[in-house]
Amino acid sequence: MMIILWSIICLSFSLSYIQCNSEIYNVLEFGVDPTGHIVSTKGITAAIREASRNNGGVVQFPKGVYRTGPIQLRSDVTLQIDNGALLVFDDNKKLYPPLNVTLPSGEVIVLSYTPLISAFGQRNISVTGRGTIDGSGASWIKLLPPPSTRPFFLYFVESQEVLLEGVHIKNSPMYNVHFKDTSHITIKGITITNPENTVDPGPNTDGINCDPCRYLHVSNVTISTGDDAIVMKADMRGRTSMQLKPTEHVLIENSLIFAGHAGISMGSATAGGLGNITVRNCLFSGTNRGIYIKTARDRGGKVEDIHYHNITMLNIRKEGVAIADVYNGTDEGLHERNVYPQPVTVTTPFIRNIEFQGIRGNSKKESIFIVGLPESPVVNITFNDFSVKSDLPIFLNQTKLTPGGTVGIFLALLSLTASATVYNVTDFGADSTGKNASTTAITEAIDKAAEDYGGVVRFTKGQYLSGPFELKSNITLQFDDDVVLKFLDDPKEYPPLRKLLPNGLTFSLPYTPLIRAFIVRNVIIRGKAILDGNGAPWWKRLPPPNDRPKFLFFYQSYNVTVEDVAIRNSPMNPPSYVDPGPNTDGINCNPCRYLHVTNVTVDTGDDCVALDADLGDKLMGRWPTEHILIENSHMFAGHGAVSMGSATTAGLRNVTVRNCIFNGTDRGLYIKTRRGRGGLVEDIHHHNITMLNIRKEGIAIAAVYNGTDEGMHERNIHWVPIDDTTPFIRNIRYRGIRGNSKLESLFIVGLPERQVLDVILDDFHVQSEKGIFLNQTQHIIINGKEQL
Template sequence: MNKILKLSFGLLAIGNCALAQFPGINLPKVKQVGFKTDTFNIKQYNAKGDGITLNTKSINDAITACSTKGGGVVLVQGGVWLTGPIDLKSNVNLHLDRDAVLLFTKDFDQYPIVEGTYEGLPAGRCKSPISGKDLQNIAITGSGIIDGNGDAWRMVKKDKLSENQWQDKVNSGGVLSADKKTWYPTQKSFNGSQATDPGVLKDGRTIKDFEVYKDFLRPNLVVLNNCKKVLLEGVTFQNSPAWNLHPFLCADVTLRAVTVKNPWYAQNGDGIDLESSTNALIENSTFDVGDDGICIKSGRDEAGRKLGKPTENVIVRNCVVYHAHGGFVIGSEMSGGAKNIFVYNCSFLGTDVGLRFKTARGRGGVVENIYVTNINMKDIGAEAILFDMYYMAKDPVVLAGEKREAPKVEALPVTEATPKFTDFHVSNIVCNGAATALFIRGLPEMNISGIYLNNLVIKAKKGVVCTEATGVYIKNLQLITEETNPVISIDNSQSINLDNITYNANSNLLFRVSGSKTENVAVSNTSTAAVKNKVEFKDGATAKSITIK
């Protein structure tokens, strides 16, 4: 028990103190859990770790007994514990020993459709393997493995598998799409792919209406709804049917020293989606997943704006993200807003995008007061740093043979559905390898604004692309790029300040300045002696648009 008590109680709360990384700024305070010493071993409730016996009732009975008697530790010892959905209870620490595997059954009948949310909208989904609602003081700790058996649920694109892997899928049964490029595990799963807004609770729909494509409504592995004081520590969470970890409307969430894994081809296989939650700490954890790694969300479109609950006061530190669509991500479901987010001392190795801030028209919401520093990146498939208000729900890296058209640029009226990105502070970034160093793309009616970038060294194929932005301040940027025509592109943007920019000697073109709205571009402490051409003007931009001192 002493080991378990140390896990539960030996935790330092994050106080209101300023760190050297963010001078003058007090970081959020995250309250921590605490548990009684009483232990409830699931074996005492007739659970068997033989990988065959279905232990759903035994495990839930142990959790209920623990909570009813004032709380404590529910102990999962070594073994393979096959189970259906588990319901957490207040004041319970579900603890897995090192050699314990909590394995969720492939029997879809064990997962009824329940009301919840998915991708920011009210939705019917299959019940999550682990869930809790309106709870206080809960934890999942230890060093064991929680496996969601996600391969049984997931559809898979042929382009994401080797030929042998694809043939294994096809030979296992299931259903192919009409173009033979996507495999679905069951007919119901395929039916859902053909439905309009499958699972979304609107227009008088009820969860009974979704039974015809139930298998398509893949559950998130762990869903915590409106819970206070949450700890996830030490455990490996893997193989989720959809998202892996989903705290929603929670407060005081700590994620510490966990490992989160999914196959790289796992569609919607996010690591953690922290949604509409307040006061959170994500630290010393490792992610290797099929979609976004560490992601901040707050609802989608009108539903998210109506809820109006931002994700705020969040610390992310000392984490490593391997494969993921984005290392650290905000959006695209951010309609309730996001603010006061602090990210530091993290490494992104092989992610599609490093820092990924995404939204789209229709979302609304304000993302502001974002602070990121001391980030190391390597082998980034697309952009090292991305701000994009034209999110199109596609993989960041274009697949072989895939063609994508640039979005049509037109100014629309500003409404409550117009999103806003402002006040981002990004510093001390090192990236060895990316397709594009920095990509900023705002809307004509709502420019991305207040972007402060300082001390960046980025090796990439392409340099900087800045479109429809106002108030971008880049200082001490070293670019090593393969393409040098141009190194930096600025389009329809205002008040762009570039200070101490270094780049490849003998580059073909330093700046391409375009658009009749581009003005007040100021360049200082930047040598132009070695470049073949300093500036090219296009589409209404003139020499008055830029000043090089």
């Protein structure tokens, strides 16, 4: 079992493109010339239109050479470039006239040249195969050298569910693959080489350019290009602040990048913000910079929650890692320390919460180069296991201490354990026979490790008895095999808790939790041990609805891992012979961000895993629950296997549940809220779920939850005006859901003033006695068929 709550491992999004009609439309049947002597734009366009007219299909290019002008893709159509096929775009400038397109949003796109391959406002589109697409870029760059504008190669705007797989894209006139305001993108196994070696590459020949995009997964790509290999932007110039959109929920992994200005670049267009981006398991060789984050005073936006793991950078010609708030299009002035302060405005950028782990290699200039602004310093940058050799020392300017005196730039060769020093609890007087309470010894071991800037607090084989204790930052609780840690059941050991927080406010609980952590980072609880909460006496003494102590309680903490331990008999969870009652959740988040739950087994009396986002209070403000991945787990009994809500005030989003088995729960997948709770629940993804013997609904989405099942099927829901407390549920995806349920397989009830919107179920096969129930819904699609 492992539960990880931190900032990298849980990039949680789902890329759910829908398979289109598999009917093949061979371009040869539409008069296309396979020798490459004749421009065949009309025939290719006719094949695409025919596939689109028949609800989609595969436009196939068999082995051969095909010459064409610009192509526009349509929804549910795949371009399949077979192995041995070469699709060459003619370099006749007249074939690519200026283009004006009015998008579904009403925005007008104006381009100097028609892109080679484009899609505007389309969905479920693919370019696949083992063939090659050649943009004839050498001719364009000779005709229109930098900084002239040239046509984009693959250009997707306001589109969704895009797949690029396998193809070789080469010799582009400008950006190779360019996304604007596009979401749910999968790019895997492609190769980009641009331009040819005989041509000076010049600027703006990016490999993959996003400006902006959401839910992007790039894997197993190889890129060699003349500008940034992969670049994330969020500019959308000309939009108001209300129209700006972020680039977020991005995973780039297992890829090779050669040449180019930077391996991975963020910015310099940042007005819409960039966040929740992970780059991992990549090799950069010979690029100007390895990792580059760049912006400037007039660009604005927040760049935050960016994570880099296991990156090798070889022969980097400039800086290995560069973060610059003073980018001006050149390297001039980047090292200038006399950056004068200016007032903070809407165009002031903010860079924060950037993590680097397992970064190795060599660079010609600084291994780390960071320059912020005096009015907006770069803060909270963490380097763990960082080993990049360079000719110049680290350069830092306008970086800042974070509140409370913690250094905002962390430079160390260390893992989350923060230290290899081991503190055996028995050395501090802990009794490993379980006869005497060891609370004081355990606390002293933790305090000593914290005093020494972190370490491993070890429980060797044996039985231990303890009262409550508090964890500190950079601490690992390491349990050897066959350890049992049992907690005392005397209420006097667990007095009411009042915790003074750094902001001067006080947090209170009726009982001190068994294990607690307040505002800590880098904490691990690990080992094949049993943590026994001794809950039966608590339940006998204080049956529901009385409060009892929480077991593991983390408040405003960061980088928390719970791995392999068995947690049982919590005071908040009943023994099997007691009526479970409410609020006995297995894992409860309210709220949390960057949570990864994997390979857990949960058997409890309420929701097995519950995600809430309430806490709209003076202590924490409104934080959403977001960036969650729950996978490879088993849930038994309980009210809901995975439940979201009913506390939704701050919003829940970007949650993925996949590869799980639910057996005997009341409901399988449950989203619940109601009037008065408010909040936006969106971008929730469920993949490959087996639900067996579900006692009520297999899938339930209810905006009318009232704590009971009473009135849930009521169709006569009266309309009330929308206000800040009206909840909104939208963009929910299910794929590969199988099993059986006693009541409805699918149950959705929205509100008349705000219906449940855009729920798509693909490969959905749940047998039930009562079928499907929909009320106050819009755009519900089951196995390709919209429900009316």
